[in-house]
Amino acid sequence: MTNLTVTLDHEAAAELDSSLHGDPGPSSTVLRRLVASGRGKLAIVLLAILLIIVVFGPLLAPDDPTTQNLAVVSLPPWLFGGTTAHLLGTDQYGRDILSRLLIGLRPSLLIGLGASTVGALIGLTFGILAGTSRRVLGPLILRLAELELALPFYVVAIAVVASIGPGLLQLFILLTLWGWPTYARTIASQVSRVRTLDFVSAARLAGSRPAQIMLRHVVPNVLAPTVVLWSGTIGYVIVAESALDFIGLGLKPPAFSLGTMLTDAETQLGNSWAIVIFPGLLLALLIIAFNVLGDAVRDALNPEVSEGKRTGRRKRHSGGNAMKENAT
Amino acid sequence: MTASWPRFLVSRALQLAALVVGAVSLLFIALRLSGSPAAVLSGPNASPEVIHATTIRLGLDRSWGVQYLDFLRSGFRLDFGNSFASGTPAFSDAIHSLPSTLRIMVPGLVLIVVLGVAVGLAAALYPSRRWPRFLEASAFGLQALPFFWLGIVLVLLLAIDTQVLPATGNSGFSSTILPAIVLATPQIAAVARLLRGELLDALSEPYAVTARSKGVSRRRLLLHHLAPNVLPTMISFLAVIFAFTLGAVVVVEPLFNYQGLGSLLVNGVQERDFPVVEAGVFLVAILVGLTNVLADVVSRLVAPEIGERAA
Numbered sequence: 001m002t003n004l005t006v007t008l009d010h011e012a013a014a015e016l017d018s019s020l021h022g023d024p025g026p027s028s029t030v031l032r033r034l035v036a037s038g039r040g041k042l043a044i045v046l047l048a049i050l051l052i053i054v055v056f057g058p059l060l061a062p063d064d065p066t067t068q069n070l071a072v073v074s075l076p077p078w079l080f081g082g083t084t085a086h087l088l089g090t091d092q093y094g095r096d097i098l099s100r101l102l103i104g105l106r107p108s109l110l111i112g113l114g115a116s117t118v119g120a121l122i123g124l125t126f127g128i129l130a131g132t133s134r135r136v137l138g139p140l141i142l143r144l145a146e147l148e149l150a151l152p153f154y155v156v157a158i159a160v161v162a163s164i165g166p167g168l169l170q171l172f173i174l175l176t177l178w179g180w181p182t183y184a185r186t187i188a189s190q191v192s193r194v195r196t197l198d199f200v201s202a203a204r205l206a207g208s209r210p211a212q213i214m215l216r217h218v219v220p221n222v223l224a225p226t227v228v229l230w231s232g233t234i235g236y237v238i239v240a241e242s243a244l245d246f247i248g249l250g251l252k253p254p255a256f257s258l259g260t261m262l263t264d265a266e267t268q269l270g271n272s273w274a275i276v277i278f279p280g281l282l283l284a285l286l287i288i289a290f291n292v293l294g295d296a297v298r299d300a301l302n303p304e305v306s307e308g309k310r311t312g313r314r315k316r317h318s319g320g321n322a323m324k325e326n327a328t
Numbered sequence: 329m330t331a332s333w334p335r336f337l338v339s340r341a342l343q344l345a346a347l348v349v350g351a352v353s354l355l356f357i358a359l360r361l362s363g364s365p366a367a368v369l370s371g372p373n374a375s376p377e378v379i380h381a382t383t384i385r386l387g388l389d390r391s392w393g394v395q396y397l398d399f400l401r402s403g404f405r406l407d408f409g410n411s412f413a414s415g416t417p418a419f420s421d422a423i424h425s426l427p428s429t430l431r432i433m434v435p436g437l438v439l440i441v442v443l444g445v446a447v448g449l450a451a452a453l454y455p456s457r458r459w460p461r462f463l464e465a466s467a468f469g470l471q472a473l474p475f476f477w478l479g480i481v482l483v484l485l486l487a488i489d490t491q492v493l494p495a496t497g498n499s500g501f502s503s504t505i506l507p508a509i510v511l512a513t514p515q516i517a518a519v520a521r522l523l524r525g526e527l528l529d530a531l532s533e534p535y536a537v538t539a540r541s542k543g544v545s546r547r548r549l550l551l552h553h554l555a556p557n558v559l560p561t562m563i564s565f566l567a568v569i570f571a572f573t574l575g576a577v578v579v580v581e582p583l584f585n586y587q588g589l590g591s592l593l594v595n596g597v598q599e600r601d602f603p604v605v606e607a608g609v610f611l612v613a614i615l616v617g618l619t620n621v622l623a624d625v626v627s628r629l630v631a632p633e634i635g636e637r638a639a
Contacts, residue, residue, distance in 0.1 A: 147350040150620070152575020155593070155612045159358040162597045162605040163368055239474050243579045246476050247594050266480055266583070269488045269495070276484055280477035288472050 034300040043293035050286060054106050061099035062087070066254060069094035074272045089274040091264060097274055100261060101282055107168070107245075107257040109286060112238035115175035119237075120230040122176065123183020128219065130184055131191025142188060145181035153178050153240060161249045171250045175237050183229055190222045224301045232294035235287040242283055258283045340624055344617040351613030352403040355606050356396055371412035372600045403610060409603040413595075418603035422592060422611045429577055429588035432504045436511035436573060441566070443467075443512070444519025451520065452527040452550055464524075467517035475576065479510040479583045496585035507584045511573050522565055526558040560627035567623035571616045 034040040053060065063086070075090040076082045077097075082089050088097040130141040148156070157174050164170055194200060195218060203213050244250035245259025253260070258279045265275040359365045366383040367374065374382070383389055387398065402408065408418040447467055450460035470478070483506065487495035494503045527550055530536055539549055581590030589608060596604035 143346075147347065147354075150347055150571065150616055151351060151354070151609075151613060152571050152578075152616070154575040154578040155609055156354065158578060158593045158597055158605060159355055159609045160361065162600065162602055163358045163360075163362045163365075165362075235472070242474055243476055247579055247582050248598060249594070262477060262480060266483075269480070269484050273484060276477075276480050280474065280481065283477060284473050287474065291472055 030300050034296055037296050037299060039292050040296035040300065043289055043296050046285070046289035047293060050105065050109060050289060053102055054109050057102040057106060061096075061102045063096035063099040065095060065099040065103045065256075067095065074268065074275075076272065077274050080274075088278050089272065091261075091275045092268045092271065097278055100256065101258070101278055104256050104258045104261050104279065105282060105286070107251060107255065108238055108242055108259065108283065111168075111172055111175065111241050111257075112234055112286075112290070115172055115241070116179060116230055116234045116237045119176045119179030120183055120226055120233070123180035123229075124187055124222070124226050126180055126184040127187025128191055128214065128222070130188035131195070132214065138188070141184055145184045148178075148181045149185075154243070157244055157249060161244075166249050166252050168251055168255060171241065171244060174244070175241060178240065179233055179237065182233075183226060186225055186229060187222050190225055191218055194218050194221045228294075228298045228301055231290070231297040235290040235294065238283070238287055238290065258286075336624075336628065340621045344621055347617040347620075348403070348610075348613055349400065351610055352400055353396075355403075355609060356399050359602065359606075368600065368602050369409070406607075406610075408607040408610065411596075411604045412601045413599055413604070418601075418607035419611070421604055422589065422607040425587065425589045425592040425608075426611070428498055428586070429581070429590060432507040432511060432580070432586065432588070433570075433573055433577065435504060435508040437566075437570065439508060439512035440515045440519055440569060440573075444516045445523060445562075447516065448520035448523030448527070449550075449555075451524040453547060464517070464520055467520055470513050471517040473514075475510055475514045476579050476583055478513060479506065479580060482506050482510065483584070498587050503584070503586065507580050507586055510580050510583070511576055514576075515569050515573065519562075519565070519569065523558065523562060526561055527554055530554040530557055556631065560631050563623050563627045563630070567619045570619045574612055574615060 035044065069090070070093070072083075072086065072090050072094045074092055075086050075094075077089040078084050078087045080089075086096050086098070088101070090096055091100070126141050126145075130138040130145075132138070156178075160174055161170060200213060200217050203217050208216070241250065242257065242259030242262070245257050246262050248263065251257055251260055261279040262276070265272075265279065268275060359368060362368050364379075366379045366386070366388050369386060369388075370379045370382045387395065390398075406419045410416060411418045411421050414421060444467075447460070447463045451464050454460050483495045486492045486506065493505055495506075497503055531550070531554065536549060536554060539553055540546070544553070577588065577590035578593055579590070580586075581588050582594045585591075589611065593605060593608040595601070596608060
């Protein structure tokens with residue numbers, strides 16, 4: 001996990017820099033490559049299942065996730081001495097764990113996906129601004145980005161939540177604000193690189209206005225790195241979301257997520273293992289699904305990388321990909 | 329061109345000052361996000377009269393510019409007011425919570441370096457063997473797990489079921505083992521991967537190719553010629569890892585009910601003890617800034633030319 005700062009800043013940015021040269025091709029080709037790759041298929045199937053759960057969760061849930069039933073407190077799962085009425089057992093208030101998982105997945109997935117997406121758009125905008133304006137705005141944006149990257153995210157979150165309190169909206173804003181510096185820095189360097197390329201000079205000489213050049217020639221060329229960063233970030237945002245929920249800085253009761261389920265579970269470790277294991281496994285599955293998607297998207301946008309044409313400097317990426325394949 | 333030492337140190341000192349000013353500014357803005365800093369600073373459940381008194385006492389009715397300068401000055405004097413909970417100066421509360429945090433962070437960082445370097449070196453030295461790949465793949469798998477969940481599962485296995493280690497609290501060395509492991513686990517893969525990548529990159533540099541063609545073995549080349557060259561990169565990366573681990577402490581300490589800077593901050597938020605939060609966040613910013621400066625200085629000492637480039 002971790003290291004949003006670490007991973008994004010050092011690995012992803014370095015990888016983007018050295019691997020995202022050359023044209024990824026039209027988006028339909030990229031999509032086809034994504035679907036054709038083994039990891040792409042795996043990610044799509046996993047995410048489709050998780051999305052179905054998110055959409056139809058309330059219909060699939062065998063029980064009401066918030067109804068307490070003190071007659072069936074801390075039941076073990078079925079096959080471990082429990083009943084078929086509560087397949088994954090119940091928590092300390094007799095609530096059905098399976099039903100809570102199906103509903104608790106919603107905030108984790110939706111906030112993770114939503115905050116990464118909005119963060120990507122903000123980062124893209126700031127990155128383009130920073131790459132375009134060389135005098136005041138650009139350096140200011142990059143300095144701000146550096147500052148935010150230097151301070152640990154959870155500590156920034158503490159400062160903000162201390163003032164405005166926990167809650168869904170606060171959580172969303174925090175996670176949105178967290179992502180932008182990495183995008184801004186990567187996009188800014190890409191923008192300034194693209195701006196020196198021949199086709200941009202040609203467009204300028206042909207009389208295109210700056211705004212036109214930006215939209216028609218520069219932005220399309222920085223979309224690929226944005227998408228790569230975005231797909232690689234979602235998993236980390238989900239970890240951060242659940243971690244903030246877990247320490248009580250995220251959702252407020254009665255709202256619950258996989259993270260707050262683990263908070264409840266921690267007080268009951270001696271009574272039941274089911275309430276600890278299942279939310280964590282589902283969370284891990286969600287994170288792995290998005291990480292696999294991130295890898296698959298990166299490869300689909302870098303055909304030369306995945307076709308193994310690399311030597312020397314690019315060797316490390318093939319190694320990294322092979323490792324990730326093993327890991328997931 | 330390598331800049332002179334005094335210039336180098338001055339530029340790093342300026343960077344550190346910028347980070348501290350930035351952190352104080354962040355706190356200044358955060359405090360005002362709620363719309364009523366006086367209410368936040370009066371502590372929980374304060375009456376309107378108390379809030380009004382706070383407004384006057386702290387000068388919160390003055391213009392924002394004046395307030396900001398005042399805030400900066402109190403930051404540099406390390407004066408964040410008294411904790412609502414303990415009544416003692418907030419910054420001294422934060423400083424006093426630091427040693428127990430370091431007791432889990434330092435072993436955690438040692439674990440990260442030892443295991444990360446071992447796995448990364450093995451992967452670079454034996455690229456075709458299975459076991460280094462297996463090690464790196466496991467480190468990667470662990471990285472994908474939510475680290476706090478790993479902590480709960482470890483407590484379940486080692487502290488509740490088998491009672492090998494204490495689950496929670498600050499009861500000597502044994503209570504630091506699990507938190508240190510949980511802090512370290514997600515970072516091992518990052519270090520291993522960076523080290524392997526840097527080494528393999530260095531392998532294709534002209535001087536490495538020359539050495540190879542003169543008959544230096546791959547193993548000797550990696551350990552004796554290339555390892556010192558990637559040291560500056562690894563040192564700056566370690567500073568990043570330190571910052572991240574310091575952030576993770578905020579999640580890991582409450583998980584183990586371990587009293588340190590992380591728990592102090594989280595309790596501060598839950599009890600709306602804003603002075604403590606301010607002092608704690610400020611302390612974190614100073615620590616992160618100092619670590620970055622230290623990393624730059626060490627990089628420069630071990631490899632003056634390269635250190636300058638990496639920094």
